[in-house]
Amino acid sequence: MTNVPAKCGASRPDAALAASMCRHFAEGMETVDFDDGAILVRLNTPVEVLPLVLTGRGLSLRSFQGIDVPVCELGPGALLGLEGVCGTGRHGMTVQALGPVRAAMVPRQVFLDRIAADPEAGLLAFTVLGTRLRACIKSTDDLKFRDATTRVARFLLATLGGDGEPSDSPLEGRLPFPKKTLAAHLGITQQSLSRVLHRLRDVGVVVRGSQIRICEPARLAVLATGEDLE
């Protein structure tokens, strides 16, 4: 464990938000490195410490009818336990590391003291929750308005290519989680996922195990635009 400076390793568009979170909450806190697959927080356990993700990404899971359903990915700036720290006092989801994750561990009382002493810190916490609500809305939109092929195409591009414009150069990387989890994340069966990945060969998507290559990102991007199903 080390002490963390007020600086985060965010690289996505929400980097400014992540930097603000670090400035307000991470300074002076202990950091912990989590291995790939490690559980950062577990659903329904008391919020005693709120891990603030500094680098890496996690997958949040919500238990529904006894199944751990992947609901969203969380990156730098995510303060785990924020949904329950002031209300239920319990974590509202399980978060599992997708690759190595470094987090600053913010004790519950430190969080509460800081938002009481500094209204801007409280407003920042609102911002983070608001951003998560918006992500939920986007995910629900995807499930209601886009077909399985479009959802898979969008996921692959976002995972391998980030949020920027698709390039002409091939993209290569690994699926961040097993296909079973990916299927659940996208709201489709494993069989459907296999069928879609097979179909995507036609636009240059090659999948071998967890290794994935997008030969022509621009072609896949056209598919990811999707046609409205309604």
Add this chain to the structure above:
Amino acid sequence: MSRRVSPAEGFHLDLLGPLISEQPVTDVPAGTLLFTQGEEADRFFVLLEGRVKLYTASPSGAENIMQVFGPGDFFGLPAMLSLKSYPVTGEAVAASRLIVMHRAVVLEWLRATPDQVPHLLALLGRRYERMLDSLAAFKVLSPRARLCRYLLEAAAESGPVPDAGPLSFALPLPAHMIGGRIGLAPENVSRAFRWLGSHGVSVSRGMVKAADVAVFRQMAGR
């Protein structure tokens, strides 16, 4: 039309009471657009009477109804405090009476009374968890199972729901809005209701009558 709200109106959001007590009340007819998706989020709303739906729309106009709020609810606050624009559209689906709070007033109040921040965070946290549940349900359940889940929730709005046995209750929303809520086209909602008919459930004039409510639980996996 506008007037002042009085404490006697039974508004139960104690948390926001001091903030809203001096604010004007506005009446709007059904169909009024309160804000639209992408518009600058500079205000939030407290609903005293009526119903308001929050939704996104696909390019073809299909609606994804995220929430339907009733008296005592507030909405637009997360967008106003944390996002530059509304991520959804808000529309009154019945004649409604509400209070509109502007950003500057709320920020001033929060800065002056930081002890209220944890209470608001708790409310938003619970709302976030409900959205996570809806999202998880959408990923796991079939359309028919989602309809049964919705019907169980609708029944619970009007009173206690037994584990088994007959049950009747009023649908809180018309069929096309139920479709927008659970991700079914209106014609598929009608089809799903007909399918429920073969399981002892009748739906007529907004009333649902089930010979055995256990059907819903079984279909929804509860």
